[in-house]
Amino acid sequence: MAVATQGRDGLTSAPQEKEAVGWALASLSLATLLSSLGTSIASVGLPSLMQTFGASFQAVQWVVLAYLLAITTLIVSAGRLADMFGRRPLLLGGIALFTSASALCGLAPTLWLLIATRAVQGLGAALMMALTLAFVAETVSKERTGSAMGLLGAMSAIGTTLGPSLGGLLIAGLGWRAIFLVNVPLGLLTFALAWRGLPASNKNAQTAQGGFDAIGTVLLALTLAAYALAMTLGRGNFGALKIGLLVATGIGVVLFVVTQSRVKTPLIQLASFRDPRLSASLAMSLIVATVMMATLVVAPFYLSRGLGLDAAMVGLVLSTGPLVSTLSALLAGRLSDRFGANRMMVAGLTSLAAGTFLLSLAMTKLGIASYVVPITVTCFGYALFQTSNNAAVMTGVGAGERGVMSGLLNLSRNLGLITGASLMGAIFAVASAGAQNVLGSASAARGMQVTFETATALALVALLLALFSPRFAGRARPRNS
Structure with a gap:
């Protein structure tokens, strides 16, 4: 039944409100698909990259690791920046960054440039992953939040499932560069839908006024990077490198907690964990x-x-x-x-x-x-x-x-x-x-x-x-x- 509801910009009918939510969910679903596809599609291309660049597996695996490390180390900071400066511009920027980096990945002439651009692609993915869930809470009523979360979960699973099979077909038909270039048209479509459908997201005045916790951001990023490397390098071999990285992780956690308890505007409100x-x-x-x-x-x-x-x-x-x-x-x-x-x-x-x-x-x-x-x-x-x-x-x-x-x-x-x-x-x-x-x-x-x-x-x-x-x-x- 069409009833009048008060929207963000005045009196809006229920059908118009439903259409707006539909556009927003479409853009958020595609953003979720892109970020999960970026993780799964690259793995199938590692053998081709070894042959193309004459590199070892230990070298080409950084094409996957660089992406995952960028997401892991920066995703919390990406969320805080969005809380400060508005989620809509940050999500649009993340989609644009992911799409641009995908194009650069597909055009990379050397392995180290490919790895570097994959890290940049991971930064764009971190922004998308951090903000899709936040936007659901902002655009969908509490009564429908579960359904919206289910939709995003389904899109994430589709991206994970589709990656290896799609990547294999693209490599067989067009070569390894196609597994990165395929993200470009998908990214442009996602950006267009997000521009059309995402509501204006006002920055939080109190959070923005206090400034950005740069020290906490760096400490958290280094700590997470140390832990991620400890878990991914030398699997099954508990050697000196892994021990050193785990010790660095422990030190980083202590330093991060200390700084968060002392700065005026911490990256993470530790009181929330009470x-x-x-x-x-x-x-x-x-x-x-x-x-x-x-x-x-x-x-x-x-x-x-x-x-x-x-x-x-x-x-x-x-x-x-x-x-x-x-x-x-x-x-x-x-x-x-x-x-x-x-x-x-x-x-x-x-x-x-x-x-x-x-x-x-x-x-x-x-x-x-x-x-x-x-x-x-x-x-x-x-x-x-x-x-x-x-x-x-x-x-x-x-x-x-x-x-x-x-x-x-x-x-x-x-x-x-x-x-x-x-x-x-x-x-x-x-x-x-x-x-x-x-x-x-x-x-x-x-x-x-x-x-x-x-x-x-x-x-x-x-x-x-x-x-x-x-x-x-x-x-x-x-x-x-």
């Missing part, structure tokens, strides 16, 4: 991402060695998880809106724990079903949790902190993925080495069991946080509204 709901939400996001990374790191070995599938069939079976996540995210948004975000977080984590437990059984006698059924349960739980958790955090935070909180949510997820890639890979390697035949099905099954037993334990920890954090919320100072 709210058990927020602290638990970020911790759960990190834990769940760590758990989900096991499916990407361990599953290919189980399917190829444990079940004896060929490469084509492994790829087909692995697509089950992203497909389930994509479809489930849309349903998860509606469930979150109808039954409440907190209830759906608990339901999602319960499903996640059940799925990882089934995966830990590694019943090779059941064939492909031993993976497909548990991963369906796991990915449904993941989509339900992720959508509900994002909705709960972004609807409960004040307008002046939506950018930085969106950045923190994405940061916790990225840190979980980085941690999971290293931790779960190491657990699988150690468990598999304990079997008599390291390359045999028994070895892969044993590694699968131990890895997902660990994943189940972590999922149960997240479930306990979801169950008990609301009970302590009343004792903490409520968040801004």
Whole structure:
């Protein structure tokens, strides 16, 4: 029914309001797709880059690492800048930067220039990732926030799923440069939709007046970079370099906390973490991402060695998880809106724990079903949790902190993925080495069991946080509204 509602610029009819929200969600969905596609599409091009530039794998892997490091180290700062100077210009700038850097990546004459432009592309992606969630809270009513978060989750899963297959087709037909140049028309379309659909976003006067915390930004970026490098370099080898980076991370955390407690306008309001709901939400996001990374790191070995599938069939079976996540995210948004975000977080984590437990059984006698059924349960739980958790955090935070909180949510997820890639890979390697035949099905099954037993334990920890954090919320100072 068309009823008159007061819009930002005066009296606006309900159909016009709905159309405006539709345009905004279209631009935010494409921005989410672009940032996730930028992560997944580059990996398939590494062999071609090794051949083109005559470089080692250790050198070309920086094409992927530079992008991920830029996002991880800068995403919180990107959110704070948006809170200070307005989210619309920052998001438009992020889309433009990502698109321009994509063109430069496709034209790069040398490997080191490609790596440098990938880092710039990652900066644009950090702005897009930090601001899409913040814009949802600004443009969509609380009653529809879950559905909007589900849509963005589905687009992220589509980008992750589409990347390898699209990249393979582009490389086969047009060469490696096409995997970066394809982002240019998509980026231009996203920019046009964002220009048309995103509402004017006023900067927060109080945040902007206090200035930007440059010291905190540098400290956080260096600390996150040290941790990310510790987790990505020399996986499975706990050597002097990794120890040094972890020590540097610990020192950086201490220095960052000290500076944030002393500056007038900190990058992150440490007092916000007194709210058990927020602290638990970020911790759960990190834990769940760590758990989900096991499916990407361990599953290919189980399917190829444990079940004896060929490469084509492994790829087909692995697509089950992203497909389930994509479809489930849309349903998860509606469930979150109808039954409440907190209830759906608990339901999602319960499903996640059940799925990882089934995966830990590694019943090779059941064939492909031993993976497909548990991963369906796991990915449904993941989509339900992720959508509900994002909705709960972004609807409960004040307008002046939506950018930085969106950045923190994405940061916790990225840190979980980085941690999971290293931790779960190491657990699988150690468990598999304990079997008599390291390359045999028994070895892969044993590694699968131990890895997902660990994943189940972590999922149960997240479930306990979801169950008990609301009970302590009343004792903490409520968040801004």
